[in-house]
Amino acid sequence: MKNKKNTPTTAELEILNVLWEDEPRSVKEIHKELSKVKNVGYTTTLKIMQNMTAKGMLDRKPEGKCHLYFTNIPKTDTQQNLINRLVDSAFGGSASSLVMQLLGNKKTSEKELNEIKRIIEEIEKNQ
């Protein structure tokens, strides 16, 4: 199986997000969460989680009569990978170009902007 640990598909990312919030969890619980925002069959969720396990994205341990699944990659690793891919594929490798685009967007709220400024200051302090 190819190593695609860090590049989840859309459906896989949805599952990872639920797990990162609280893990380990059973397929049943994951599916219950997904059902709140999405119409999808139980076996679909199960199948995707099995695929993810085969890819090494998830792992699982038996617990009573069912399995508890947990992620095998840190959230930040995946996030970093997704950002890097976006920077490379759509911003010519320039991270600053991405940030510029992000900040120029009206949808980035005042609150978000202030938060970002705070982060920059934080970084400068530690330099």
Place this chain on the structure above:
Amino acid sequence: MKNKKNTPTTAELEILNVLWEDEPRSVKEIHKELSKVKNVGYTTTLKIMQNMTAKGMLDRKPEGKCHLYFTNIPKTDTQQNLINRLVDSAFGGSASSLVMQLLGNKKTSEKELNEIKRIIEEIEKNQ
């Protein structure tokens, strides 16, 4: 045809990037560029560009015996759309969270960091 103008696939984005650099251009020229970094048949490039035209992503005009293609969506619109999707799908809708991840990454060079700081200052001035 569904409106997927702003959400190009990987192969489509590669073509868009070449066009945004200099347009309009013929399939032949686009394919020549792609061939520098990718093994792909001429008719593959052609087909994808035809698909993109059908989706409204590209347009074309006859020029002599061939066609010159040009993009039908601004680069920034597509970039913004891709960022928004990433923010929503992997950062819980928080743009600042994405920036934090980006800045915390060692791969973001000193030069990039300074550039980003400059952008922030620029934004603050205009506030």
Place this chain on the structure above:
DNA sequence: TTTTTATTACGAAAATTGTCGTATATATTT
């Protein structure tokens, strides 16, 4: 006007992802 060359159109297959129905297995209840 044939022949050659260059460009486009089209169809179809491969790869990937997402979907779920059905079967199997295991436990719980009656």
Place this chain on the structure above:
DNA sequence: AAATATATACGACAATTTTCGTAATAAAAA
């Protein structure tokens, strides 16, 4: 033990994307 319920395994189909071979068209050369 038989019936019921719960969880997993598996196969198959649908949708999308990527791939390219081949045919058709049009232009240029011989």
